[in-house]
Amino acid sequence: MATAREWEVQGLNGQGENELAMLLRAAIAGDEKAYAAFLERTATMVRSFARRKIVQGGVDPEDIVQETLLAIHMKRHTWISDGPVLPWVYAIARFKLIDAFRRRGRRVEIEIGDIAETFAQPEAETVSDREISRVLDGLAPGQRSVVAAISVEGRSIGETAEKFGMTETAVRVALHRGLQSIAKKFGRS
Template identity: 90%
Template sequence: MNGDAEKELATLLRAAIAGDEGAYAAFLGRTAAIVRGFARRKIVQGGVDPEDIVQETLLAIHMKRHTWISDAPVLPWIYAIARFKLIDAFRKRGRRVEIEIGDIAETIAQPEAETVSDREIGRALDGLAPGQRSVVAAISVEGRSIGETAEKFGMTETAVRVALHRGLRSIARKFGRS
């Protein structure tokens, strides 16, 4: 902004402080445009509305206009208030940035399924007693329920649970995870 605009704003603010309502309205209109441009340039990630910064800044200027020194430049004073209001808005928002999930869905990595080879499964089941091996394989490998496994092997559900627990505990010991 050039020196003429600085002088014009200072003249308008002096007249406004002296009671000229028309000058005050003109000052606020020009100041709003300046602060709006400033806020839009500074807000790059979103999460803060530039119009909120404009309104907060104009309100602060209205409340503190008596603190402006009439022979001092007005633009640095306006920018300082706007900068502090912008900082306050970012603090209120916190470190989070809100993004629509649909905008980035393609870039989110899908969790990799942990795969275990047939050889590793066979190795884990090898050290089990035949009854435990069948129960662990039916439930953990084939995905059968306790009830289905009990029916398949002619066992009670309690016996299936005991065999499963003992088999898994044995596998955990074998691979050092007690």
Template identity: 60%
Template sequence: MEGKGETDLAGLLNAALRGDEHAYAEFLRRAAGLVRRFAQRRITHGGIDPEDVVQETLLAVHLKRHTWRTDAPVGPWLFAIARFKLIDAFRKAGRSIEIVMEDGFDAPAPEPEESASEREIGRALASLPPREREVVSAISVDGLEIGDAARALNMTEVAVRVALHRGLARIARNFGQG
């Protein structure tokens, strides 16, 4: 996704973030179409409904719309969310999947954007003590649920929640968000 489509989508999301309900409805309609095509291309066998992936993605977009940086393209942000929701759907169905990121876009994201994001994530994780780093990475990067992370890290769920909260708070402080 690039050019006018990207610009239009970014304009709609910007207007939505400023409170324009009509722009938000149009943004969600267009985003749903993009995610639907993304999911349909990757779900080649029964057991997983592409519409479930679309709805889960739109819900996550709604809940996380404040995380989109207005100076960044919308496409990579949207498809990253869709990718995680698709992986979650395959996990719930008891299947394994590997999705190459550039396959999720009508056009690949520019390499510097992706590299910068990876560097930012690495820098944020590196700022944490080892245990907090493990927990934040397991949940926020790898997408594990609290219970799964607790088992993988040999911790209680309460300890995982505390470490996650402390790690995210530390990242927010270190990077000017809190």
């Protein structure tokens, strides 16, 4: 919910609150011009609120504005006319924002560069070329080629399939069997 400080930043101190409440009272009484003015000012407030709260994207602030205004229109009879209007408006906007994030799902997308420095650097585990050769020599020739291409050279499944004239499924099977064979030899089956 918005704080008094947020309302002041938006120029909605006590005077703005009173003016907005007066407009809504007049709108409920049937004054269309007051209702238009109320909705216009409320849209500006909610737009600012939504833009501040939507940091990661994925939700359009204008959707929040429209959904909030629609909810206000549908529920305007629930507002207590002698109570403050801003907490009521911001509560509706907050719930519409939460609903939008729920519809989007729990997935949050961020750029990896923004958080890269927070990841611990992997410890360097060195394995000699001789040890790699010894492990690979214990594999069947087809498995050896596939495991070396993917695990040592860093090729993708598709690249490896193309290199050896195999299907991607055959490459996956050979890789799985090769890694399974290595795991058995080292007691990790």
